[in-house]
Amino acid sequence: QVQLQQWGAGLLKPSETLSLSCDVSGGSFTSHYWTWIRQSPGKGLEWVGEINESGNTYYNPSLESRATISIDTSKNQFSLNLRSVTAADTATYYCARGHRRFCSGDNCYFFDYWGQGGLVTVSS
Amino acid sequence: EIALTQSPATLSVSPGEGVTLSCRASQSVSSSVAWYQQKPGQPPRLLIYGASTRASDIPARFSGSGSGTDFTLTINSLQSEDFAIYYCQHYNNWPPMYTFGQGTNLEI
Numbered sequence: 001q002v003q004l005q006q007w008g009a010g011l012l013k014p015s016e017t018l019s020l021s022c023d024v025s026g027g028s029f030t031s032h033y034w035t036w037i038r039q040s041p042g043k044g045l046e047w048v049g050e051i052n053e054s055g056n057t058y059y060n061p062s063l064e065s066r067a068t069i070s071i072d073t074s075k076n077q078f079s080l081n082l083r084s085v086t087a088a089d090t091a092t093y094y095c096a097r098g099h100r101r102f103c104s105g106d107n108c109y110f111f112d113y114w115g116q117g118g119l120v121t122v123s124s
Numbered sequence: 125e126i127a128l129t130q131s132p133a134t135l136s137v138s139p140g141e142g143v144t145l146s147c148r149a150s151q152s153v154s155s156s157v158a159w160y161q162q163k164p165g166q167p168p169r170l171l172i173y174g175a176s177t178r179a180s181d182i183p184a185r186f187s188g189s190g191s192g193t194d195f196t197l198t199i200n201s202l203q204s205e206d207f208a209i210y211y212c213q214h215y216n217n218w219p220p221m222y223t224f225g226q227g228t229n230l231e232i
Contacts, residue, residue, distance in 0.1 A: 039224075045168070045211055047222035059218040094167050099215075107174035108160040109215030109222070114167035 002027040005097045006115035008080075012122045018082040020117055022095030029053060032076045033098035035111060036069060040091035050098050051078055080124065085122045092117045125149055128212055128225035137229050139202050145228045147195045147212030156215040158190055160195045162227075163208045171210075172197060199230075207232055 008020030011101035024034070036048035051069045059067050063082070071078040082089060096111040137143050147157065155175040160168035170179040172188035175195055185200040185229040199206055212225040 024126065044226045045213075045224035047224070057224075061219070096167075105174075106155040106157075107157045107177055110170055110173035110181065110213070111160075111168070112170045113207075114169075117167050 001114040002096050004097065004113055004115035006118055007036075008093075008118060010118060010119070010120055012085050013124055014086050014122060015084055016122075018085050018093075018122075019046075019079065019092070020088065020093055020118065021077055021079040022077070023077050024097070025065055027097070027113075029073060029076045030101075032100050034069075034071065034072060034078045035096045035098040036067075037096055037111070038091040039046045039094065039117075042088075046081065047080075047082065048090075048093075052101055065066070074083075085120075087122050090120065090122045092119050094118075125221070126153060126214060126223055128214055128215055128223055130210075130225035130227060131230045132213060135227070135228060136232070137202055137230065138232065139204055141202050142198065143198045143202065143230065145197045145199075145210055145230075147190075147197070149195075149214060149227050150195045152192045153214055154176075154217070155191055157188070157190065157195045157211045159186075160211045160213065161206075161208045162211065169213060202230075206230065 003025045006022040030053040033050040033072045035050040051057045066083045068081045095114040096113040099108045129148045131146045157175045159172040176188045187198045191215040209227045211227045
């Protein structure tokens with residue numbers, strides 16, 4: 001059974017850097033893209049970005065200038081850094097398993113395993 | 125950028141009834157559409173992918189359909205545990221981008 005366990009700081013001041021990490025257990029870490037998704041009352045669910053075991057990343061264009069997703073395959077762990085946060089970045093952040101590498105077609109693109117979520121609040 | 129509009133925003137129904145939830149794309153899209161169920165304090169749970177394929181361990185009362193701009197999630201014989209918020213999601217191939225609808229709250 002695949003499990004994702006996430007952690008990171010929950011309270012930040014404006015202009016600080018959000019840092020979250022996600023440990024993956026079970027399943028194949030190298031066969032999928034690993035994803036960050038956030039959820040806020042104002043914007044609903046928002047895809048932040050994804051990474052594969054080779055370190056290839058894709059980001060939501062609205063966050064690309066501030067977001068960095070990294071991966072440590074030796075620890076089955078991936079992380080999100082989001083720089084220069086503002087109150088608009090206040091949200092529950094989820095890590096999730098995305099699509100299988102080299103999968104193509106309409107049946108590939110979904111998130112089947114999620115972390116428990118972590119609330120990040122940005123406030124002065 | 126593709127936008128997904130879900131309707132209705134809130135739907136009040138009774139256990140045992142059937143419902144159809146709508147997800148409309150702002151332009152014709154591929155069938156890379158998924159549906160999720162979310163309960164308070166929990167992450168979303170995958171129900172449907174590829175517009176119509178049920179995920180593992182999802183009861184047969186959940187079904188998805190659609191193409192082009194209109195996609196639907198149908199739930200037959202609502203059970204008490206089905207009352208939740210439902211989201212649709214689409215994947216755009218290039219540039220890679222996932223988009224979610226704003227959700228439909230299914231309430232008693």
